[in-house]
Amino acid sequence: MCLRFHGCFSCRSCRGGIPSFSRFRFWTRMRIRSGSTEPEGFTRNSVPGQSALSMGTGWFNGRLMKMFRSPRGQEGLTLPSNTDGRLSTSSEEEVEQMMVSPTVPHTFEQMLEEQLFSKASQQLIEREELLFGQNTEEQKLKDHEAEVKSLAADYSTLRDRILQILLQSFSLDIESVKGLTSAVITIHQEHQQDQLWKQRSRTSPCWRPCRWTELHNKTVLSLVKARMDNPQKSSEGQRGMSSIMEDIFCMGKQLKDDLHFVVNVVKTCYPPEHNICQSYAELFHQAFSFGLKNIADFGLGDKDCAYLLRWVNEYYPDLLQKPELSSEINADVLGKLLPQELLKPLEEQFLNSQQNELVRYIDRVLGEAKQNWSNGEEPVREEGCYVSHVAYDIIQCINGLVKSACTVVGDINKARSITCSLDSLMKRYKSFQEEVVRLNRANSRAIIMANLGCIQQFREVLEKNPHLFKENIRTECLQVLTAMKKSAHSYFLTPMHEALKPQYRKLGTNEWLSKPVFKNLLLSLQRQTEDLQGLNQSCLQELVSQFEEEVTVEYVRRLLKGDVKLKDRNQQNQAYHEVKENAEGLRTFFLGMGSDQLWLQEILLTLAEVLRLQDLPAVQVQVASLGTLYPDLSEKHISALLKLKTNFTRSDRKTVKETLTDTLRETSRNQTRTFFSNVLIK
Structure with missing residues (x-):
């Protein structure tokens, strides 16, 4: 409302839809309730269109300083007045209701006792406006010096009570929740009154600005600090x-x-x-x-x-x-x-400690494995296969440490630095295996079988979990594992090839074409592979597959050596059938052992076709096909093969070699599969 001290009830801004007599009764009632000479909400010399208690914009600077900011353009939260200062329709109805059912007035002390801080604040603002709202002469203020002192004391008392309820923010019960709510409204009201005094060109009361927003800020800040400090x-x-x-x-x-x-x-x-x-x-x-x-x-x-x-x-x-x-x-x-400058040294300390823990753990695991081997112990068997827990234990440790470190430092790239020394640890594992192979003790064979399982487990982790390792470390470890597998395979296969040499020597000779040489070779192969029991299925498959390739390489080398001369079509057909049967025999045997190297049989069958064919163009087609599949096929290999056919002229051989040269020129040499580079021709 915009009631003026001079009591004019006829101005448009004051009518608010209430007859003059009703407005007079309302003003009188407000005076009785507030105990003051002016109605509640009265603002002497207020800015037109602005309530003294309306909500202002902007309270705090920074995050906390914005705590009590109202949305842009929004008026106070507790006042029912319109923007022109008049009461809203609903508020007018409430006023009429209050006049019909008057309430018992509260004194300032009663309001404080009942924690009605916002009403107490309104009363103090009304008293303040009566004393200071108009251009008041200094003499008049001296005449009301006692009232000014009383008002200042009441403001101090209200401030203390507001401070008290703010300090109880973390120990609120039902009543104090109401009190804190009222205190928040009070801070709004007093802030708006501070803003109003900033717009006036006269001396403000000594308690203005009261800066209770700052009181709120400091109190909440000190409250939080005290709770976190203790x-x-x-x-x-x-x-x-x-x-x-x-x-x-x-x-x-x-x-x-x-x-x-x-x-x-x-x-x-x-x-x-x-x-x-x-x-x-x-x-x-x-x-x-x-x-x-x-x-x-x-x-x-x-x-x-x-x-x-x-x-x-x-x-x-x-x-x-x-x-x-x-x-x-x-x-x-x-x-x-x-901040990052504090986090970085802490993260480095943590990651170094985790790296040292990994090194100590791997040292202990490898040390125990070496000690067991030195003591003559064999690895345990699970389902008939030798098993070592070296890989499993180390993998679990790596996985656990890296995942944990990723959580602790919040970055997988930082966490995987823990494994930066894994390549050197793998080299120590390789050195241990080399010592086992070199000394070849009674339990060495079982140790190498168990190690092959570990090598396979390590490789799977490195290939399928690259996020656990830096790329250079991962590449280095894979190279070490490849060397270890090659060494282990050589440990098993080299003695087997030595035992098969008597049968190898008869391949590609006249004896090979007239006697059951290949049957004896298969029997020897069966005896040699019996000693491979103890490998797990996947490791056995890898070893047998390599063994089949090496046996096939030796077969082709002996064939191309040229100990047998095929003078006519009949001998060449006989050689064709022998090579074809041998290819099928090898495939059947190694398939039974678990090998999946079907491509090796295709090589032997293609060579057999070259021996059988008499037409030059047909031979050219077979050689071109073989050169397309295996770019490591050389003219030396083809020349040695065609020399077996003594009825094949030098000119024909030259033509076929030219065909191979043209084929290899058009064939990519980036293909991964090789074979003939292992077949050494003198």
Whole structure:
């Protein structure tokens, strides 16, 4: 309303839809209720169109200074007046109702006692306007000196009560919730009155500006700081904790409990647009960050360092992502608890400790394996196969440490630096296997069989989990494992080839065409492979596949050596059938052993076709086809093969070799499969 001190009830701005007599009764009633000479909400010399108690814009500077800011263009939250100063229609109805059913007036002291701080504030503002609202002569103020002192004392008392209820923000009961709500409204009202005095060109009362917004800020800030500086002790999670870990835990739990209280209780005392939960979250974030900085400055042990980093990168972010808090708090605005310049040395300390732990663990695992071998012990058998737990134990350790480090430091690229020394550790494992092979003790064969299983496990992890390793370390480790597998295969296959040499020598000779040479070779192969029992199925398959390739290479080498001369079509047909049957025999045998090298049979069948064919163009087609599939096929190989056909002229051989040259020129040499480069021709 815009009631004037001179009592004019006829001006348009004052009518508010209430007859003059009714307005007079209303003014009188307000005087009785407030105990003052002017109606509640009265503003002497107020700015036209602006209520003395309406909501202003802008309260705090910075995040917390914006705590009480109203949306742009919005008036006060508690006043029912329109923008022109008149009461709204609903408020007029309430006024009429109050005149019909008068309430018992409250004194200032009663209002304080019942925690009706906003009404008490309104009463003080009305008294202030009566004394200071108009251009008051100094003599008049001297005449009311007692009233001014009384009003100043009442403001001081109200301020103390507001401060008291703010300090109870984390110990609110039902009544104090109402009190804090009223206190928040009071701060709004007093802030608006401060703003009004800024627009006046006369001397303000000594208590203006009252700056209760700053009082609120400082009180909340000191309250949060005090709670984080002296968090409640808790019996949760303290077993095995150091004193530093316990301090961090208690601060974190205090923050968690208080933020939940803010969201569930304190928030109800503030208007939604004040975003009080975010404001409190930022204060607690700053306090927690300050506490952690002080702890980090002490110089932490490895366990304390890891625990602090977990709070920074895991526990605290997870806490803010809980639905109850994430709906009220924007965690992205808060940022990290610690700056990068503090985090970096802590992360380096932690990662170094994890790397050292990995090295110590692998040292222990390899040391135990070497000691067992030195003691003559064989690896355990599982389902008939020799098994070593070296790879499993090391893989589990790597996987656990890297995943844990990723959580602690919040970055997989940093976490995998833990494995930066894995290549040197793999080389130590390779040296251990080389010693086992070199000394060849009674239990060495079983050790190598078990090692092949470990090599396979390591390779699978390196190939399928590249995120666990830096690329250069991963590449180096794979190379070491390849060398270890090659050494292990050689350990088993070299003695087997030595035993097969008597049968190898008869291949590609006249004896080979007239006697059951190949049958004896298959029998020898069967005896040799019986000693491979003890390998797991996948390792056996790899070893047998390599063995089949090496036997086929030796077969082709003996054939191309030229000990047999095929003078006519009949001998060439006989050689064709012999090579074809041998190819099928080898494939059947090795297939039974688990080999999947079907392509080796195709090579022998193609060579057999070249021996059988008499037409030059047909021979050219077979050679071109073979050269397309195997770019390592050379003119030496084709020349040696065609020399077996003594009826094949030098000119024909030259033509076929030219065909091969043309084919190889057009064929990519980047194909991975090779064969003939292993067939050495003198």
